[in-house]
Amino acid sequence: MVTLTIDDKQVAVEKDTTIYDAAKKAGIHIPILCHDKKLKPFGACRMCLVEVEQMKGRLIPACTTPVTEGMIVRTSTPPVDKARKLVLELLLVHHPLDCPVCDKGGDCELQNLAYDYKVNSNRLTDEKFHHEIDYNNPLIERDQNRCILCGKCVRICDEIVSRGALTFINRGIKTKIGTEFDGPLSCEFCGSCISVCPVGALLARPFKFKSRFWAMTNKKSVCGYCGTGCSVTLGVKDNKVLTTIYDENQGFHNGQLCVRGRFGYQFISSDKRLKTPLIRKNGTLVETDWDEALATVAEKLKLSASKSAAIATPRMTNEELQLLKQLMLQHVGTKNIDHSAGYAHEAVTEGLAKSIGVAASTATIPDIQKSDMILVLKSDVYETHPVVGFEINMAVKNKNVSLHLISDKRGKLSRLPGANLLLCKPGSEVTLLNSMVNVIMEEKKAALDTIPPDFVTALSAFTPAKVATECGVTADEIRTLALSYAAADKAVILLTTGLAYPGADAQLAHAASNLAILCDKLGKEGSGIIALQEKNNSQGAIDVGFVPAQGGANCHNILDGCVDGSITSLFIAGENPIVSYPAGDRIKKSLEAVDFLVVADLFLTETAQLADVVLPVSSYAEKEGTFTATDRRIQKITPVIPPVGKSLPEFQLYSKLIKLLGGQPALTPADAFSTISAYSSISYSELGEGGVFVKSEFKPTLIVPKTSNVNIEKGKFSLLTGAALYHCGTMSLHGEGTVAVCSVGYVEISRSDAEALKIADGTDVKLTSSSGAITLKARVSPRMAAGVLFTPYHFAANSVNTIWSGSIVTGVTITK
Amino acid sequence: MPNPFTPIMQGMKITFGHMFKKPVTLMYPEERPKVAERYRGLHALKVSHNKAKCVACYLCPTVCPAKCITVEAGEDDNHNKFAAKYEIDMLRCIFCGYCVEACPVDALKMTGQFELANYRREDFVFTKESLLEKK
Numbered sequence: 008m009v010t011l012t013i014d015d016k017q018v019a020v021e022k023d024t025t026i027y028d029a030a031k032k033a034g035i036h037i038p039i040l041c042h043d044k045k046l047k048p049f050g051a052c053r054m055c056l057v058e059v060e061q062m063k064g065r066l067i068p069a070c071t072t073p074v075t076e077g078m079i080v081r082t083s084t085p086p087v088d089k090a091r092k093l094v095l096e097l098l099l100v101h102h103p104l105d106c107p108v109c110d111k112g113g114d115c116e117l118q119n120l121a122y123d124y125k126v127n128s129n130r131l132t133d134e135k136f137h138h139e140i141d142y143n144n145p146l147i148e149r150d151q152n153r154c155i156l157c158g159k160c161v162r163i164c165d166e167i168v169s170r171g172a173l174t175f176i177n178r179g180i181k182t183k184i185g186t187e188f189d190g191p192l193s194c195e196f197c198g199s200c201i202s203v204c205p206v207g208a209l210l211a212r213p214f215k216f217k218s219r220f221w222a223m224t225n226k227k228s229v230c231g232y233c234g235t236g237c238s239v240t241l242g243v244k245d246n247k248v249l250t251t252i253y254d255e256n257q258g259f260h261n262g263q264l265c266v267r268g269r270f271g272y273q274f275i276s277s278d279k280r281l282k283t284p285l286i287r288k289n290g291t292l293v294e295t296d297w298d299e300a301l302a303t304v305a306e307k308l309k310l311s312a313s314k315s316a317a318i319a320t321p322r323m324t325n326e327e328l329q330l331l332k333q334l335m336l337q338h339v340g341t342k343n344i345d346h347s348a349g350y351a352h353e354a355v356t357e358g359l360a361k362s363i364g365v366a367a368s369t370a371t372i373p374d375i376q377k378s379d380m381i382l383v384l385k386s387d388v389y390e391t392h393p394v395v396g397f398e399i400n401m402a403v404k405n406k407n408v409s410l411h412l413i414s415d416k417r418g419k420l421s422r423l424p425g426a427n428l429l430l431c432k433p434g435s436e437v438t439l440l441n442s443m444v445n446v447i448m449e450e451k452k453a454a455l456d457t458i459p460p461d462f463v464t465a466l467s468a469f470t471p472a473k474v475a476t477e478c479g480v481t482a483d484e485i486r487t488l489a490l491s492y493a494a495a496d497k498a499v500i501l502l503t504t505g506l507a508y509p510g511a512d513a514q515l516a517h518a519a520s521n522l523a524i525l526c527d528k529l530g531k532e533g534s535g536i537i538a539l540q541e542k543n544n545s546q547g548a549i550d551v552g553f554v555p556a557q558g559g560a561n562c563h564n565i566l567d568g569c570v571d572g573s574i575t576s577l578f579i580a581g582e583n584p585i586v587s588y589p590a591g592d593r594i595k596k597s598l599e600a601v602d603f604l605v606v607a608d609l610f611l612t613e614t615a616q617l618a619d620v621v622l623p624v625s626s627y628a629e630k631e632g633t634f635t636a637t638d639r640r641i642q643k644i645t646p647v648i649p650p651v652g653k654s655l656p657e658f659q660l661y662s663k664l665i666k667l668l669g670g671q672p673a674l675t676p677a678d679a680f681s682t683i684s685a686y687s688s689i690s691y692s693e694l695g696e697g698g699v700f701v702k703s704e705f706k707p708t709l710i711v712p713k714t715s716n717v718n719i720e721k722g723k724f725s726l727l728t729g730a731a732l733y734h735c736g737t738m739s740l741h742g743e744g745t746v747a748v749c750s751v752g753y754v755e756i757s758r759s760d761a762e763a764l765k766i767a768d769g770t771d772v773k774l775t776s777s778s779g780a781i782t783l784k785a786r787v788s789p790r791m792a793a794g795v796l797f798t799p800y801h802f803a804a805n806s807v808n809t810i811w812s813g814s815i816v817t818g819v820t821i822t823k
Numbered sequence: 824m825p826n827p828f829t830p831i832m833q834g835m836k837i838t839f840g841h842m843f844k845k846p847v848t849l850m851y852p853e854e855r856p857k858v859a860e861r862y863r864g865l866h867a868l869k870v871s872h873n874k875a876k877c878v879a880c881y882l883c884p885t886v887c888p889a890k891c892i893t894v895e896a897g898e899d900d901n902h903n904k905f906a907a908k909y910e911i912d913m914l915r916c917i918f919c920g921y922c923v924e925a926c927p928v929d930a931l932k933m934t935g936q937f938e939l940a941n942y943r944r945e946d947f948v949f950t951k952e953s954l955l956e957k958k
Contacts, residue, residue, distance in 0.1 A: 107880035107927045108904040142902055216896035216904050219881040 111207030236636025265393030270744025282652025320581030324632025342559025349562030358516020364706025370535025505541030858935030
């Protein structure tokens with residue numbers, strides 16, 4: 008610890024702290040334009056100049072100067088103020104002073120400082136800049152005339168997002184923030200640059216001119232897209248969510264968001280939201296009131312009793328899932344409940360539950376940065392959970408954590424410095440992991456004392472030499488990876504689950520768990536397995552136990568039962584199976600066949616259009632409850648706006664249904680929360696900002712994973728399904744920002760295949776599988792291996808589930 | 824005791840005096856008052872180059888103590904900011920003139936128009952079109 012004096016205040020701080028951070032700790036504010044908590048010190052703006060007793064004769068930048076013992080710092084003296092005023096005058100020489108039309112007005116750090124330091128005239132004059140404003144993309148507007156060259160956008164894009172889309176170009180007075188070849192901005196549109204820009208040089212176009220910052224109320228919530236569980240601040244005006252607001256002190260991710268979280272909020276206040284219940288009369292859906300709709304639903308469910316079923320989305324809160332479960336199990340009298348198509352939660356409910364003894368991840372997202380080694384199975388983390396991707400990037404770049412990937416395609420992670428990618432053949436991940444386990448056992452590197460002999464025998468066949476060709480990697484690569492995993496002190500294994508990831512099944516989870524169990528990398532800081540789940544409350548749905556009760560039908564059987572008559576009433580809460588589940592035709596037939604279909608959703612989705620009763624429900628911004636993030640962090644949300652139209656938060660909806668069926672529902676979300684047995688150790692009231700982790704007890708067991716037999720006919724391409732960076736499930740298709748940059752489906756094809764088939768980027772190609780054919784835009788991508796195609800699953804038009812029936816890899820032919 | 828006629832005489836002096844002065848009473852509406860230049864009557868949005876000068880900076884609704892101004896900004900074809908909606912609720916307006924003072928681009932003024940009576944409440948909400956300065 009180092010002790011120093013700042014403005015007559017004694018401060019004791021860590022050795023490597025800067026004067027700026029030390030002052031901040033002491034509650035002394037030093038004005039600054041180029042600093043962000045997450046970024047490395049840069050010293051661009053010179054606003055943070057201070058006087059240091061020991062360094063008399065010049066002013067010292069507080070943000071780049073480390074503290075030394077006995078330092079005496081003065082942050083505001085006449086020479087300091089005079090210097091800062093000059094800095095502001097220099098900045099304002101070229102700044103356009105168009106505050107009335109600049110969207111940053113009111114939230115602008117330069118404006119605030121000019122006001123604080125009373126810079127109302129300028130001793131210096133020069134011509135203003137005449138840079139062309141970049142309106143080339145739908146999300147980020149770049150006006151270089153307003154730029155003060157603090158470099159925060161450049162640094163966040165490099166240090167955290169790892170995209171490097173922006174950089175300083177030219178020199179001296181001509182310096183500006185430029186893009187590659189000074190062309191239009193080509194990036195993933197996460198908007199991090201906008202969030203840190205101190206002036207109006209970078210602006211969010213979806214929010215442009217919508218409101219002034221001071222006219223909005225900032226309300227905290229938890230992002231409703233993926234399972235990462237990022238905290239968000241929503242800007243609300245007139246009961247409408249207008250934007251997301253950056254807060255560097257929020258959450259484990261320090262306010263860092265991805266494109267979906269930052270730009271995909273429009274679905275909340277969308278005009279297309281359902282505002283009244285709908286009921287089918289004479290073949291068409293007509294508006295009705297809640298009484299009629301609920302009475303019909305209650306009556307039909309009661310009538311069907313054990314022949315009813317419910318499929319829920321893990322976007323609902325824990326309390327809502329708990330009530331729906333209570334409704335179906337106790338009051339309707341059925342055991343047929345499930346979520347996420349039944350298979351998307353299998354890696355956790357089957358895989359981890361059996362291997363580790365708890366149906367949850369054993370490590371947390373903050374563990375990633377505390378680890379020594381990260382092993383990512385399927386490199387989709389950057390696309391499915393971008394904020395986790397940022398964490399990995401920071402771990403690799405700042406903490407020297409080694410990164411290893413086993414994946415069927417390259418991605419942003421494999422481009423990180425020192426990333427070791429084992430580009431395997433699609434569907435061979437389990438075999439490869441088994442082989443790693445084999446190496447560890449053969450080389451006697453296992454930390455486990457006794458390994459069951461049948462386990463050793465079962466995996467003895469998986470020697471690297473034997474599986475190398477099958478996996479498409481060399482035996483040496485497998486051996487090296489296995490040994491470095493065994494040798495690492497701490498290691499985290501990440502795998503991605505979700506509707507489009509049938510490969511991330513129980514077997515993959517078993518295989519990954521075996522590695523961790525054998526090498527004793529479970530349950531300690533910086534070690535474990537994280538199953539990154541697709542939806543914001545996927546883990547919650549598992550914890551609540553929204554899975555088939557003993558003897559109940561799972562999702563697959565429920566949908567089959569609709570056709571054969573064993574299910575007569577189906578309650579679909581928030582899911583859109585027609586688009587998001589595999590084998591869309593089969594799903595559609597099931598939903599058309601079922602006698603009575605109720606859909607509770609925000610929008611009139613493809614599934615809702617087939618329903619007999621459609622119940623309008625509320626988005627996450629309108630309700631109270633808890634979400635459990637993928638690393639088992641429970642976070643509380645409170646209503647940000649009142650329910651849109653006559654829509655009801657699902658909590659009230661299920662309460663009413665339970666009452667109609669003669670039951671007694673929990674009165675408040677807090678009451679419902681207390682009935683969730685998995686969370687019995689946590690009280691609702693202690694859930695503050697940042698949430699609470701649920702502690703889990705492990706009971707590791709080595710289980711022999713079954714390898715999948717992927718047989719793709721010769722001459723056919725291996726089609727992989729997955730998620731696009733810009734979307735999460737089908738809900739992001741109602742967020743205008745995300746749709747603006749990615750509105751239609753596409754298929755990624757390797758350069759070599761594209762060349763051989765003479766397919767140019769952007770042309771329409773026809774994919775034909777045994778179950779159908781669709782036409783998609785081709786995207787020639789350097790990340791695909793030859794013979795492998797990738798397509799995201801979110802889109803209703805030319806939906807991939809026409810040709811994909813849920814197998815890990817689908818054999819398709821591709822024609823122009 | 825003072826002379827009881829003195830106050831009466833003084834009063835009559837004023838009365839008779841007024842008979843020879845210019846009358847103060849206006850025969851409104853046939854006769855129109857002369858409105859002072861700085862009078863704060865109905866607002867007008869100034870026009871320049873056939874467009875309202877207003878850039879929809881939202882300072883007038885922010886400063887307005889009666890919260891009677893509603894502005895919604897829009898983006899025109901040249902990506903410039905303009906007031907897509909500009910409304911003043913005259914039933915709430917207290918004619919303090921802060922909006923005019925706050926305007927950074929001198930787009931708003933207060934005219935001498937004071938006849939604001941109307942038959943329906945909704946007619947007191949002046950839209951952008953009705954507020955545009957009449958030349």
